[in-house]
Amino acid sequence: MYARMLVLRFPKEIVDKPIVTNLVRNYNLSFNILKAQIFPRKEGLMVMELRGNRRDYERGLQYLKDIGVIVESIAQGIRRDEEKCYQCGACTAVCPTGALYIKRPEMEVLFDSERCSACELCVKTCPSRAMIVLFDQKMTLEDDDPRHQA
Incomplete structure (x- = not known):
């Protein structure tokens, strides 16, 4: 499959x-x-x-x-802003697919975008707002663009 x-x-x-x-x-x-x-x-x-x-x-x-x-x-739709992320690990606790996980023993938070299901739980949980949903931003920008109005 x-x-x-x-x-x-x-x-x-x-x-x-x-x-x-x-x-x-x-x-x-x-x-x-x-x-x-x-x-x-x-x-x-x-x-x-x-x-x-x-x-x-x-x-x-x-x-x-x-x-x-x-x-x-x-x-292509989910990104992590590495400059904003301060490796607290809060996102790893809510990620249902394991796309966000802690690499041990370094204690580094890693993001495997291929495993991401775009549930957006990390976006809501991240205290530094390092997780970004790009396809939502594109849709919002297109909705506000008068060229896309019916």
Whole structure:
């Protein structure tokens, strides 16, 4: 079983289409939606885990790109500001996937963005606000941009 965490951006022209249903029906993939913001007649953003056999996954990903969905790895959407982080470890206590963990014996907090599920618990917990959710910022900026208004 092949699985990846993805950020999908839907342009306004296809936001009302049954895209996820087609992934299941036509490409034999399963999914877990972690977060979704869909704006009718505007645009949409979905954070999901997509899984299936490798061949079906690749074909499903190509389908998404062919219809105009922008596909990003979740690793592109979550960042840690190393200058703000003071290695307190609070984030490691709430991270359900182990993407944030303490390297011992150095006691250094490490972030494995490939394991991140974008739950955003670390963002709420971090006292120094070192964890940044970039796809939320992009969506907010696009929503405020008059060029993106219907």
